[in-house]
Amino acid sequence: MQIREFGVERWMYLYEDKCALNLAETCVESLTVGELLRIAGKEDTFLDEILPMKLTYGVIDGTERLRSNVASLYEKQRAANVLITHGAISANALVYETLIEPGDHVISVLPTYQQHYSIPESYGARVDILRLREENAFLPDLDELEQMVTPATRMIVINNPNNPTGSLMDRALLEQIVQIARSCGAYVLCDEVYRGSDQHGSGFTASLADLYEKGISTGSMSKTWSLAGLRVGWIVAPAEVVHRVQIHRDYNTISVGMLNDLLASIALESRNAILARNHAILRTNLALLDAWIADEPRLSYVKPKSGTTAWVRLDTGMKSWDFCVAVLENTGVMFVPGSAMDSEGYARIGYANNRDVLVAGLAKASDFLSRMKG
Numbered sequence: 001m002q003i004r005e006f007g008v009e010r011w012m013y014l015y016e017d018k019c020a021l022n023l024a025e026t027c028v029e030s031l032t033v034g035e036l037l038r039i040a041g042k043e044d045t046f047l048d049e050i051l052p053m054k055l056t057y058g059v060i061d062g063t064e065r066l067r068s069n070v071a072s073l074y075e076k077q078r079a080a081n082v083l084i085t086h087g088a089i090s091a092n093a094l095v096y097e098t099l100i101e102p103g104d105h106v107i108s109v110l111p112t113y114q115q116h117y118s119i120p121e122s123y124g125a126r127v128d129i130l131r132l133r134e135e136n137a138f139l140p141d142l143d144e145l146e147q148m149v150t151p152a153t154r155m156i157v158i159n160n161p162n163n164p165t166g167s168l169m170d171r172a173l174l175e176q177i178v179q180i181a182r183s184c185g186a187y188v189l190c191d192e193v194y195r196g197s198d199q200h201g202s203g204f205t206a207s208l209a210d211l212y213e214k215g216i217s218t219g220s221m222s223k224t225w226s227l228a229g230l231r232v233g234w235i236v237a238p239a240e241v242v243h244r245v246q247i248h249r250d251y252n253t254i255s256v257g258m259l260n261d262l263l264a265s266i267a268l269e270s271r272n273a274i275l276a277r278n279h280a281i282l283r284t285n286l287a288l289l290d291a292w293i294a295d296e297p298r299l300s301y302v303k304p305k306s307g308t309t310a311w312v313r314l315d316t317g318m319k320s321w322d323f324c325v326a327v328l329e330n331t332g333v334m335f336v337p338g339s340a341m342d343s344e345g346y347a348r349i350g351y352a353n354n355r356d357v358l359v360a361g362l363a364k365a366s367d368f369l370s371r372m373k374g
């Protein structure tokens with residue numbers, strides 16, 4: 001099966017180990033095992049808890065405890081609607097593998113995580129792109145979406161909060177998308193891996209799975225929960241879809257690691273403390289980035305409302321890839337070029353990692369920008 005190279009992952013692979021100041025990261029600064037156990041009050045008891053564990057495959061779909069913890073992040077979901085996967089990347093891949101046939105019509109937003117259009121394309125689906133434009137604050141144009149759907153539309157794919165733009169669709173907008181999907185019977189897959197990272201309030205906006213009988217939401221422990229190393233994600237979907245995905249999942253997953261399943265539960269059972277830490281990082285760091293952008297004449301952006309990344313328009317006279325390589329080689333600072341996400345003219349800055357790294361990286365990038373001619 002032919003598939004395009006995954007642009008952003010390729011960029012990371014090429015440069016992640018070579019940079020000094022990584023502003024390409026998308027996780028809220030990752031937790032150590034020690035930090036997690038301290039937050040959960042389990043430093044003294046955890047070893048006793050795991051030493052007697054026999055390392056079998058564990059519970060195939062994910063433990064009831066973990067699936068219930070995940071379900072409690074939603075308004076209407078139960079453990080039976082949750083399937084545990086190897087990160088959101090496998091959650092998304094499994095949904096496509098299960099539901100997309102050659103010739104199906106799929107509509108995906110762009111920019112977004114490339115999985116969402118390249119995998120359906122590789123399965124022989126006809127993929128139409130719904131461009132998220134700066135003049136619409138990177139929200140989908142619903143008139144355009146309405147024009148795009150046909151009775152053959154199998155799936156509409158959205159990403160909320162959006163990577164890379166940090167745009168956020170509220171409940172009312174999601175409900176309008178549901179109405180359009182319902183009019184043609186399409187599934188809606190909403191990649192919600194950044195859910196919980198809003199700049200305001202509780203951090204959580206409505207989930208698509210709670211709004212639509214054919215709604216599928218994917219999520220994970222990686223971004224909002226700072227635990228990418230667990231490689232734990234999930235699919236939340238109607239029972240019919242869960243059952244169909246299970247059949248595919250048996251062929252490529254079996255189960256996630258027992259220790260990972262346990263640590264994910266421990267984290268979700270300490271959610272308030274983790275969210276307090278992470279919302280403080282997200283909100284403080286975005287304020288820093290915002291002040292920096294305001295002082296950089298060659299850069300501008302639509303301020304993110306959620307997520308961990310900002311999508312910065314470049315007025316540098318260079319292709320985004322060349323600009324990001326030049327910044328990296330001259331300063332050690334790593335951004336992501338827009339072209340690695342099929343969108344020229346922008347760069348993605350991850351602002352949710354360590355604050356000192358962000359401050360140092362932005363200062364070095366400023367030096368570089370001020371030395372640019374023209």
Ligand SMILES: Cc1ncc(COP(=O)(O)O)c(C=O)c1O
Nearest residue numbers: 087088089113163193220222233
């Ligand atoms: C929108 C989106 N979906 C899915 C993923 C994959 O995340 P995970 O670590 O849960 O596999 C990413 C990672 O960057 C992402 O940005």
